[in-house]
Amino acid sequence: MLIGSVFLAQFFIKRWAAQYQVVYSDVYMLDDEMKWKVLPPMPKPDSHIEFAWVLVNNSIVIVGGTTEKHPVTKKMVLVGEVFQFNLNTLKWSFIGKLPYRVKTTLAGFWNGWLYFTSGQRDKGPNDPAPRKVLGEMWRTKLKLNL
Ligand SMILES: *[C@@H]1O[C@H](CO)[C@@H](O)[C@H](O)[C@H]1NC(C)=O
Secondary structure, three states, rough: OOOOOOOOOOOOOOOEEEEEEEEOOEEEEEEEOOOOEEEEEOOOOOOOOOOOOEEEOEEEHHHHEEOOOOOOOOOOOOEEEEEEEEEOOOOEEEEEOOOOOOEOOOOEEEEEEEEEEEOOEEOOEEEEEEEEEEEEEEEEOOOOOO
């Protein structure tokens, strides 16, 4: 159904308002008639320069990133989830959790495994603010929803 159309998903439109960042979860698709169509929003808003994505079969897989700032402390909040956007059904699903929350990581997919390496991780399970820059490499078997 997407064949012949230009798929441009602008998941995360980032805007700087005064001094803080507003993160959007809107998703847009350019359809066959070259008109923008609004798709279901992401389960969690995520910032486009901070997450990693890979295209696997007919899905976009999103790894990590940052979401809205903590309402009280205003500290940056990292994302520890793996999301799938199925391009056939146009549905989002939560497909996994990372070993920790991470942003600006690199992700790759090969032979059934999802890999990620580098980026900046959280301070710990109870503090989603960014801390250490990583050199570790992780991989997990990727199970997509149809
Ligand atoms: C991708 O599609 C192939 C062929 O249908 C399937 O064997 C494979 O398991 C799919 N990969 C993932 C990660 O779901």
